[in-house]
Amino acid sequence: MTDLLARAVDATRDFDSTRALDGVSLDVPAGQIVGLLGPNGAGKTTLLSLLLGLRRPTSGRVELFGGDPRDPASRRSLGSTPQETGLPATLRVGEVVDFVSRHYADPMSLGELLDGFGLDRLQRRQTGSLSGGQKRRLAVALAFVGRPRLVILDEPTTGLDVDARRSLWDGVRAFGETGGTVLLTSHYLEEVEALADRVVVIDDGRVVTDDTLDAVRASVDLRRVSLRSPAVPDLPGVVRHSSEHGVHHLYTPDADALVRDLVVSGLEFSGLEVRGASLEEAFLALTGDRAQTARKKAAAR
């Protein structure tokens, strides 16, 4: 049996009358980098809060290193990061790191950690005086202080510029290469594409897709057909249609058939362009229309 560092078994969580998670099952085996995707309000953060021991599931079960996440002993090899840039503003960088590191048996040294995250020389600064990017890097660095086996990162690079994001990705990848396990959520599909071995898509409190990055990419393997035209009629095979400044983007699994249909329809158009859709575009086509998803779910049941 593979070593499961975290798992949810049919976990459901209600807030009053709202069902934030609806029977979610998820296994996070050792050594994997799992990307958790989903629109805002899909239940990603609720799922993480169960795995971090912050909340109890209404029904079902969550486990961390085989124990209850609410038991402090289960969290000894877990690293996580404060949401947003919620650091205590009046405390110094060194003090915050020191506070966190004292919770672990074999923490990284302050210098080693700050160097690794490009925060050296900031040790004496109060966290409230750091730039947004520096705060974010410190927040992520805190997840690694205790030399964890599993790191849970909720939107780790929100608010970072491109360079800072890439250097953080390098850090996460390096952690993964040394056998570390990561569960991360992100708004940036690019980020999940760059890091994850496996992608779990959550929408409306349920797992919609759970597969390898390549398989998810293949299942949402869409083409984008762009053209300039005053109006485009409904055509078969188009899963999503968007337009800006008179340019229409049509997403379809079969671009050849769509182009033939366009020509046959007699529509006047110019500037025809066909390319593969990015995972982000495909993802929007997959979850963008909630009504459609709901219908799909109803059909699946």
Added chain:
Amino acid sequence: MNLALTHTRFLFLETVRVPIAVIGTMMFPALSLLFFVIPQGAVADNPVFATAATAQLSLFAVISVCLFTFGVGVSEDRSTPWDPYVRTLPAGVAPRMVGRMLNGTLFSLLGVLPVVLLAALLTAATVSVTDLLVGVLALVAAGLPFLGIGLAMGYSLPVKASVPVAQVVLFPMAFGGGLFLPPQVFPDWLNSISVLLPSRAGRDLVVGVVTGTDVPARAVVVLLIWAVATALLAAWAYRRDEGRRFH
């Protein structure tokens, strides 16, 4: 225990880096003494009355720190993203609670300091060094039920609710416990309610110790019951707290 000290140190630094919070804590009881006790010759010039009044206002300082710094302070902390993060660290209830308790004690004593200094300089209040030290311990003990109430409030109420609740608890408790007017002037019906309050039990303990009079056994029992009950309440509130509801 090391972790408890780590949490204590961290909470202490957080509080002292906002000096106005500390100064505010130190001012109010001292001003009360200055305006309400010192001008009244009958109290200020009588060693026993002045010492008792000082003890009562010191206890008031302790109670207000417990309810505000801890009741309201904990609510505020819970509304920040840092708090849920700390809850993911591998530490249980104890280190954070102990940290909060030690900080409560420390800042309560800071609030008491100016009251005692003013009383020593400007009134006939008098106390031996031993009684003063025992009195400080008595103050800490008398503050425990309010620390429990403060923490229970902090972990179960949002900031907007905890501020008015702290006020609603503080003033009736202080008045009913005989911290503003001595219980000797209470009518019987008020006195029979008063003796069941933790503020009254605490007052009797502290006043008894510093004026060298007997501490009624009832006060010790009432205080103990309140301290245990509110500690349980605080632990319960902490355990059921899940931070902000939506996220």
